[in-house]
Amino acid sequence: MSASTPQTVLMASGARRSRTSHALVQNVGLVLVIGLLAACIIGYCVLFVVTQHRFPGGFELTSTLDNTMPLAFAALAQTLVVLTRGIDLSVGGVIDLTNAVAAQTLTGGPVATTLWTLAILLIGAACGLVNGVLVAVGRLQPILVTLATLSIYQGIAIRVLPQPGGAIPPGFTAVLANPNWPTSLLYIPVIGGLWAIFRRTRLGVAVFAIGNDAMAASSHGISVKRTVILAYTLGGLASACAGLFLAANATAGDATTGDTYTLTSIVAAVLGGVSLFGGRGSGLGALFGAFVTVMVVNILFFAHIDPLYQTFYEGLFLLAAVVSANMIGRAVRGRR
Template sequence: MIELPPKPRAVSDNRRPRWVHRLAQEAGLFLAATMLGIAVILYCVVFLIAQRHLPGGFELTSTVNSTLPLVLAAVAQTLVVLTRGIDLSVGGVIDLTNGLAAITLDGSAWGHAGQPGTGSIGTMILGSLLVLAVGGVCGLINGLLVTLGRLQPILVTLATLSIFQGIAIRVLPQPGGAVPQGYTNLLANPNWPTSVLWLVALAVMWWMFRRTRFGVGVYAIGNDAAGAAAIGVPVASVRILAYVLGGVCSGAAGLFLAATATAGDATAGNTYTLTSIVAAVLGGVSLFGGRGSGIGAIFGAFVSSMIVNILFFAHIDPLYQSFYEGVFLIAAVVLVGGIGHLLRRRY
């Protein structure tokens, strides 16, 4: 009788499944999406109790319209934070570009404006390009001072915040100006969800950015600038370009803010400096650079907006809304950071 050799022992495979690896790498993004889902459900419940019906298309459109400036500001912040920097001038750039939008889109800055709130297509295109270009120049100034001047990002952008705010007051000394109704309908139509299309377009652009050489370079610099330089990444130019692109996104936030309000205010962007950082962190973007996603920052912006809406419809005293908003945001940031760290450590 021939004796068969024993079956070989199964070699333990310590390799983790692909989905586990993906979860560990994008823990912040998944947590932000989960938090947004919870916030939306809670908002619907509070809205139903307060209004006796569920939120409909108008409420959805209004929420997206009012959140889009914060979404763009959060993406602008994310681009800089990924390079292990920070941009405290986001609010100042929004102030400046918001004021510029209010006086250029209807042609008043060019000396040929018609009725208030009207403007030709050419005037609106020219005004939009000017606003975006100004945002890019603001980002370029920050990038040059940080990269070539070798100054700390927090000090540079804190100084330029004050400079941009001062220029914004000079451009629009008091709230006013006018945004053409057609421009508002294109960017933030209150009766049709055009803003959702812009939101989808922004998400697609981020997906494309992640797959470009520039996008790979941004993440490489945030993880290890010396190592990125060793493999041929042009660290200086990539970092400067990240600040420029962040400035363009902040300029776009100023445009959307003007389109939503149909006018300009040189102080309307002040709150976006801190809220853009909060939205980025809620979206899983690491302040140490090299980890995070613009998609997560978009989710984080909507989580922050939902918290404000929940407090409003819960009839919280406006004097205490900032307190509760801060408490919820701190709890959310700690939760995102803690769970994300645990997942990455365990898997």
Template sequence: MNLRAFIKRHDNLFIVYAILLAVAVVGAVSSPRFLTGINLGNIMEQAVGLGIVALGQVLTILLAGIDLSVGAVVSMSTAIMSLELSGGAAGILLNILLTLAAGALVGVFNGFGIVRLRIPPFIMTLSTMCIVNGVALKIRPVPGGSIPYEFMDLLFGRIGIFPHAVLLWAVAGALLVWLLGSRRLGRNLYAVGGNPTTAALSGIPVGRVRMQAHILCSVLAAVGGICVAARMGSGDATLGETYSMDSVTVCVLGGVSLFGGQGNIVGLLASTFILTGISNILNMVGVSSYYQYVFKGLILLVTVLVFSIKDKQKG
């Protein structure tokens, strides 16, 4: 394969990393603090939770679906993690196990509704989002509780500018690359997302694939919530509000098609840093958080339009 063919095949990847470079340049011009070690470490801390949640969201989008409940799972996870159920290492381990179990239960609930009751993913996960938000508020009506300092330091102590939690993000990403690239579930995800009817006729258990994808998505959202809780040091039933749409934006910007069956996670690293980098820049220059919501919405809209046009041209 010559260079031109390689670039054409991976043009989405080149685009997203070019955008990341542009964000870095804009940040450096906007503020001399942007490229300092302290600030880059802060950006990584903010990116870890979102990056892990986006890894799970990829699985549902590859199926031409979506999971709008991941933000609520993040909120619920911070609420569970902040409960003082027991002291010491045993206590934090119990919190982690309960959080992961709750995430898996949400995934089973979503999968059951989508597979058995044939509820569209958008409606099913939107309903789940409301339910889980209510559970989170019941557990933690007001922000509070605490995360043991030792656990916070375990995840967000730093080696140079790199928080320890980056390693957890890297391991999760590597496992997903392996899953999508060389395992049966990965191949089935692409097949079902591309054409579920053909996949079913080929003997692929479409319902099981959807169920597995939603369970993994919710568990990864719970892991992301654990990281968010460790970074914040407390629980808050509203902390995950932005994660649902932010994770979708990261996936689409990273080159994963909303129409299913296309994309991988290689671009997610760049797109996660693009979104967190932009938020960091806007905070530095004093832009209101309200306008940041508008900006993120425009990013998602423009990205979808650009990739839709490219898909039509290829077709």
């Protein structure tokens, strides 16, 4: 579909284009989302000062970050899959399931909590593995597989935790989503660093390669099946992180709390410059996209928009962002 296969980009960047302009073209989505986030933060601060007559402080920072972390992980999960030219509708189901398991099991001391946390991460990875195997080995369309597994994971989640409840230990919350101190400021650079490493691993390169052209990647010796399975598995792991952060933030569990994340993770990834046609985008962009999504909700709140109209403005914002990103992207790429 897109005219910028790796070959054409390579040719275009040959003699005529400088390194910086090449980097800009490659990361135009990331640059745009950072600009968007900056605009959102400025808009938020202005509105906050106007309505509250003071600057946003530590509390606002902490609560915004804590609210964003689950979506950031969900968006990361979505990005890993979308990069392989797939889509993961089961993100919400995996969050439901891991959140429910967390509520049922995270009740003991630090050792038990740590072990169960690892087990929950494995559960998420296993869910992703099932998706990946069905897509790669079962040769089924990703959207259909994850539609079916969404239903399955949601069902298991409700079986595990029929009523919302559970008591997440304060220690667990203090580590992941400390209400008094922005712990998330530590996690964001870690995610960024991990993404930078992932991007340079064999797997990371393979994910981008099959997203651009699976046949070409396969003829260059990349195992498409293995890559797809690993991408979905890592996606499941990231969704499990989202479920855990959500549990820490709410200090309880709810087997339907993740449902909305299926669609908002797509929104965040798209805002972050991840192309739904695969092969283009970055986890960092998705992370910023998640922040933009949360900031827009905050802005609507402080702009005294009737909450009933909230999704109306979110929808308009998403369309405006995608259309203008398309136009800017085309303009930047068009300067050959």
